[in-house]
Amino acid sequence: MGVVARNSSIVCAIVTGLALVLAGCGGGGPGGGGAVLAPEAPEQPPCTPTHGGDCLTAAALGDAAGALVGNYTGQTGFTNQWGLRHMNAGRAYANLELLQGPDVEPGEGVTIGFIDSGIDRSHPAFAGKTVTEQFLSGARDETGATRFSHGTAVASVAAAARVSSSNAAWGVASGADVAMFSVPIGPGGGDYVPISLTGPGSFDDRWARQVDTVLGWRSGGRKVDILNLSVGYKGIIDNYAEPQLRQAFGGVIAAMAQAGAGEKTLFVWAAGNAHGDPCDDATPNCEGGAIDAVSVEVMPGLAARFPELRGHTVAAVALSPDGAIASFSNRCGIAAAYCIAAAGEAVRGAYFGPGRDAAPGAVIRGHADLDGTSLAAPMVAGGLALMRQLFRGQLSNTELVTRLFRTADDSGRYADSAVYGHGAMDLGAATSPVGVLEVPGATAAGGNGFLLRSTRLRPGAAFGDGFQHSLAGREVMARDALGAPFWYRLDSFTAAAEGPSVTARLRGFLAREPEPGVSAGIAAPVTLHAARLEASADLRGSHMALAEGGVRATLAEPGGLSAAAFTTKGMPGRRPVLGAALSWRRTGSPVGLRAGWIGEPESLLGSIGEGAFGTLAGDTSFVGVDAAADLGGWRVGANAELGVVVPEARGGFIHRASPLATSAFALHAGRAVADSGTWRFSVSQPLRVERGRARLRVPASRTRTGAVLHDAVGAGLAPSGRQTDLAGEWRQPLRSGQLRLGAVYSHRPGHRGDARPDLTVLAGWRREF
Numbered sequence: 001m002g003v004v005a006r007n008s009s010i011v012c013a014i015v016t017g018l019a020l021v022l023a024g025c026g027g028g029g030p031g032g033g034g035a036v037l038a039p040e041a042p043e044q045p046p047c048t049p050t051h052g053g054d055c056l057t058a059a060a061l062g063d064a065a066g067a068l069v070g071n072y073t074g075q076t077g078f079t080n081q082w083g084l085r086h087m088n089a090g091r092a093y094a095n096l097e098l099l100q101g102p103d104v105e106p107g108e109g110v111t112i113g114f115i116d117s118g119i120d121r122s123h124p125a126f127a128g129k130t131v132t133e134q135f136l137s138g139a140r141d142e143t144g145a146t147r148f149s150h151g152t153a154v155a156s157v158a159a160a161a162r163v164s165s166s167n168a169a170w171g172v173a174s175g176a177d178v179a180m181f182s183v184p185i186g187p188g189g190g191d192y193v194p195i196s197l198t199g200p201g202s203f204d205d206r207w208a209r210q211v212d213t214v215l216g217w218r219s220g221g222r223k224v225d226i227l228n229l230s231v232g233y234k235g236i237i238d239n240y241a242e243p244q245l246r247q248a249f250g251g252v253i254a255a256m257a258q259a260g261a262g263e264k265t266l267f268v269w270a271a272g273n274a275h276g277d278p279c280d281d282a283t284p285n286c287e288g289g290a291i292d293a294v295s296v297e298v299m300p301g302l303a304a305r306f307p308e309l310r311g312h313t314v315a316a317v318a319l320s321p322d323g324a325i326a327s328f329s330n331r332c333g334i335a336a337a338y339c340i341a342a343a344g345e346a347v348r349g350a351y352f353g354p355g356r357d358a359a360p361g362a363v364i365r366g367h368a369d370l371d372g373t374s375l376a377a378p379m380v381a382g383g384l385a386l387m388r389q390l391f392r393g394q395l396s397n398t399e400l401v402t403r404l405f406r407t408a409d410d411s412g413r414y415a416d417s418a419v420y421g422h423g424a425m426d427l428g429a430a431t432s433p434v435g436v437l438e439v440p441g442a443t444a445a446g447g448n449g450f451l452l453r454s455t456r457l458r459p460g461a462a463f464g465d466g467f468q469h470s471l472a473g474r475e476v477m478a479r480d481a482l483g484a485p486f487w488y489r490l491d492s493f494t495a496a497a498e499g500p501s502v503t504a505r506l507r508g509f510l511a512r513e514p515e516p517g518v519s520a521g522i523a524a525p526v527t528l529h530a531a532r533l534e535a536s537a538d539l540r541g542s543h544m545a546l547a548e549g550g551v552r553a554t555l556a557e558p559g560g561l562s563a564a565a566f567t568t569k570g571m572p573g574r575r576p577v578l579g580a581a582l583s584w585r586r587t588g589s590p591v592g593l594r595a596g597w598i599g600e601p602e603s604l605l606g607s608i609g610e611g612a613f614g615t616l617a618g619d620t621s622f623v624g625v626d627a628a629a630d631l632g633g634w635r636v637g638a639n640a641e642l643g644v645v646v647p648e649a650r651g652g653f654i655h656r657a658s659p660l661a662t663s664a665f666a667l668h669a670g671r672a673v674a675d676s677g678t679w680r681f682s683v684s685q686p687l688r689v690e691r692g693r694a695r696l697r698v699p700a701s702r703t704r705t706g707a708v709l710h711d712a713v714g715a716g717l718a719p720s721g722r723q724t725d726l727a728g729e730w731r732q733p734l735r736s737g738q739l740r741l742g743a744v745y746s747h748r749p750g751h752r753g754d755a756r757p758d759l760t761v762l763a764g765w766r767r768e769f
Contacts (some may be wrong), residue, residue: 046452047492049475051101055489058433061098068094077162080367081169082321083343083379089172091428092383096390099487105162105175107385109393112158112173112378113214113224113265115231116151118142118182123152123365125160125168125350130177132219136210139182144352144363151180153349153370154230158378158385160350167367169348172382172427175389179224181214185231192277192291194235194284195298197248203233208251215258215265223265225388225397228381229299230270230374236293237301238334239284245298245305257308263704264312266397268381269300270373271317271339272330294418295333304335311398314384316376317420318344325419329373332421339421340408342383344376380404383427390431394485396704403430403482435481439612440699440708450612450652452478457494457613460546460606462662462687464719464751465496470694474713476612476653477699485702490713493613497719498750502760504548509729509742510764541639541666541684543622546598546606547577560585560592575603579620590629594641597621604647605662605689614652620645620662633671640665645692653696660692660717677732684725688751692717720753729762737767 047055056064069090078084096106118141121131135141142149159178160171214224246253258264275293279286285294295301300315318329319341325331332339351368354361387400395403407430408414410423417423438449459467471491478486550568567578578599585592597620602608604616624641643662649655666684673679693716700711729742742762749755 045492046455046488048099048487049489050098052098055492056098065091065094065098068097075162075170076166077168077170080167080348081157081343083157083319083347083375084170084172086319086323086343087172087379087383087425088428089383092386092390092431095428095431096386099390104389107159107171107173107176107382107389109175110173110225110385110388111177111179111222112155112381112385113179113181113217113227114151114155114158114378115181115183115210115214115227115229116154117149117185118151119155119178119180120144120149120152120350120352120365123156123350123352124163124165125152125156125171125367126178127161127163129159129161131155131180132178133180133182134213134217135182136213137183137206139184141182142352144365145354145361148351148353150185150230150374151182152352153368154228154374154378155180156350157347157375158228158382165367167348168350169367172379173385173389176382176385177222179214179217179219179222181210181217183210183231188273192234192274192279192283192286194239195233197240197244204249204251207249208255211252211255215255215261226266226268226381226384228268228378230372230377232269232272232297232299234272234274235298236272236274236285236291236295236330236333237298237304238295240298240305242305245302249302253302253306253309256302256313257306258312259308264397266381266384266401267309267313268377268384269296269313269315270377271300271315271332271335272297273318273328273372273374274330275328277328293330296330296335296339301333301335303338310338311401313338314380314401314404315339315421316344316373316380317341318371318373318376319424320345323424324413326371326373328371329376331419333418336417336421340380340405340425341414341420341423342376342379342425344373344379345371347371347375347379349375380425383425383430386427387430391484392701394702394704395483396706399483399704403434403484406482407434433480433486434484437478437480437486439476439478440702441612449479452488452611455493455611455613456609458608458610459494459497460604461497461750462605462689463497463607463717464688464721464723465753466689466717466719466751467491467494467715468496469720470715470717471696471713474698474711475700477701477708479702483706490698496750496752505744505760505762506764509740509762510766541641541664541686542624543596543598543620543641543643543662543664543687544579544581545664545687546600546620547579549574550577558587560587560589564596575606575608576601577603585626591625591627593623593625595621595623604649605645605660605687609649609652609654612652614654615650616654617648617650618645618660622662634669635671636667636669638665638667645689647692647694649694653698654694655697657694657717658692661690663688663690675732677730680727680729680731682725682727684727686723686725686751688722689718719751721748721751721755723748723751737765740764740766 045057047057048061049055072078072090072093155178158171159173159176162170162174274291277291279291285292296315303309303313315335318326320326326345346369349370351366355364384400405422407426408423409426414420414423437452439452439455441448468491474490475487476490547566550566552564552566554564556562561584564581568574569576579597581596583594600618604618609616620643622641622643626639628637641664645660647657664687668682670680696713697710698713699708701709724747726745732739744760747757
């Protein structure tokens with residue numbers, strides 16, 4: 001069999017065109033009416049679903065939170081507690097409202113325990129709250145007649161309700177439940193006399209029993225999640241060695257260590273108020289008759305000596321309203337790695353006790369400004385409760401402490417860790433993403449993560465809105481640099497395909513006429529023709545549109561059989577597509593048949609997965625029929641194809657997909673008129689997925705041990721509508737080229753059932769030379 005190649009020639013063209021898009025048939029698109037030169041649609045970043053039903057990008061979410069902050073910072077209960085402003089609580093409240101709703105109280109669902117003097121459950125600060133009290137070690141219910149209730153004030157700083165009062169202050173976690181464990185406490189004050197650990201004592205057994213009681217407490221399914229301890233002993237931790245402490249506090253250390261517990265209760269300690277206390281010159285750290293409290297006291301400092309207490313123990317030093325360390329507060333010192341600073345001077349707390357000028361025995365229930373690291377500790381405890389709530393209880397308590405420390409403000413003065421430990425508490429930063437967000441891998445353990453900003457599914461036009469509809473209402477979890485979960489709407493990582501862009505329509509409109517293979521005047525049984533596969537009429541209703549712009553070589557023999565091979569491999573800006581097609585039409589027959597195969601090693605019907613969507617690929621086999629005939633001066637024709645796609649997904653959410661059924665068709669008619677112009681009309685359906693499903697494994701949550709939990713998501717891939725294009729075109733040859741005028745009306749563009757029709761008006765001029 002001989003082969004003769006057609007004479008090659010260089011064909012150059014000057015083409016220019018203009019497209020006018022009228023969305024909604026002249027009624028204007030969603031963004032308003034009018035005509036636009038339509039560029040490619042910009043990509044939208046993933047968005048966070050809010051409680052109100054919106055889905056906001058990171059920038060928009062930040063703006064929305066910023067707009068809400070003023071709703072909190074302007075409230076009297078907020079301004080009465082300067083520590084809320086200093087710890088950036090307004091931003092934390094805004095974050096919580098956006099994600100969980102305006103009716104959710106900070107700390108809701110979390111129980112904060114207190115070992116303290118007791119609590120006045122009738123105080124207005126606790127109105128409507130769940131407050132329980134248990135008496136330990138011989139403690140009795142406080143009457144308020146002779147002594148101020150230390151525990152009432154401390155508990156209110158962490159969890160006071162948002163009551164309407166000009167004097168009241170909000171608790172940091174106003175929605176948290178309170179469990180008070182009342183113990184006898186001393187009056188405090190006086191000369192600084194550190195505790196002696198020599199000789200037998202009963203304090204270890206008593207403390208161990210108290211801690212065991214708290215850790216074993218249950219009420220209606222609740223347990224103590226965070227334990228605040230604004231009590232303790234005098235004695236700076238630097239002056240006690242590990243063996244001495246182990247012997248004196250072995251029982252309480254073991255109880256606090258919670259060996260074998262799946263989730264360890266957090267201990268938040270007041271660092272102590274010893275700085276500047278009068279002292280005997282022989283007392284350690286006594287300088288000039290006053291204590292230099294270079295570190296925290298003995299109980300909050302135990303974590304500096306015992307590794308088993310680290311990760312779930314926090315010591316809190318006190319800040320004054322100017323942001324500096326309070327004059328009376330112990331410094332963090334050798335416990336700096338387990339220490340943080342929060343408001344502790346002039347802190348507004350609930351007051352229950354005798355009045356200064358009241359009659360003897362009179363009891364006052366009100367509010368007062370108080371000083372002490374006893375108030376700094378509940379600031380921290382309340383913040384941890386809100387963090388636990390915001391992250392849906394999926395962070396372990398140890399992770400919460402790590403996050404609290406890592407997000408603290410350690411700039412400027414707070415860089416002095418010997419004084420401020422990790423720095424000043426910043427609850428706004430603690431409830432916001434830190435660093436780069438990653439989507440966990442698809443394995444049970446999470447696998448390697450994928451950058452959130454690089455995760456995207458770009459659906460090909462044949463899928464329309466199939467992916468987006470199937471993924472609607474689903475969430476995907478991403479983790480920040482500290483492992484905290486944040487949730488995003490899964491369908492925001494993809495978009496409904498828009499169908500052919502105006503650029504693509506212009507390319508097809510101005511494409512060169514398809515040229516049949518001829519033998520260049522030499523009789524031969526076979527001809528060879530090589531050309532670009534342009535977006536012209538011969539691709540309407542064909543799977544070969546997937547290889548638009550590629551190189552095609554066609555062999556044809558006189559009996560009507562032809563074979564074509566095509567590829568886009570190596571072409572700039574194109575994903576590799578290769579394939580072959582075989583067609584047959586007997587000479588003189590109005591009907592022809594064709595079949596073909598298309599391979600996409602890096603895409604699936606033009607769809608591209610990125611990041612956590614992995615890599616997509618597909619093999620498409622198709623069969624089709626075409627027909628052409630002359631009727632009354634018109635040349636009419638039709639072609640239709642059906643295909644089967646075998647998809648492949650690797651390394652991402654999509655772990656299984658069924659074969660896809662596809663279709664495409666076109667009907668067209670053309671007529672030459674006397675002045676050499678040509679009318680053309682067509683009705684076509686671009687390539688469309690008719691049937692197919694995918695199975696996804698989407699990271700949706702995590703356990704407190706860090707294991708990633710996945711949701712199985714079934715996704716139907718057929719779009720909700722069927723795009724139908726009605727096109728009309730006039731071509732008029734001119735001496736210097738060809739003038740083309742046309743219009744395309746698209747019904748349900750992008751195969752979207754809810755899409756408004758659009759009309760594209762096209763005009764162009766082409767000259768070849």
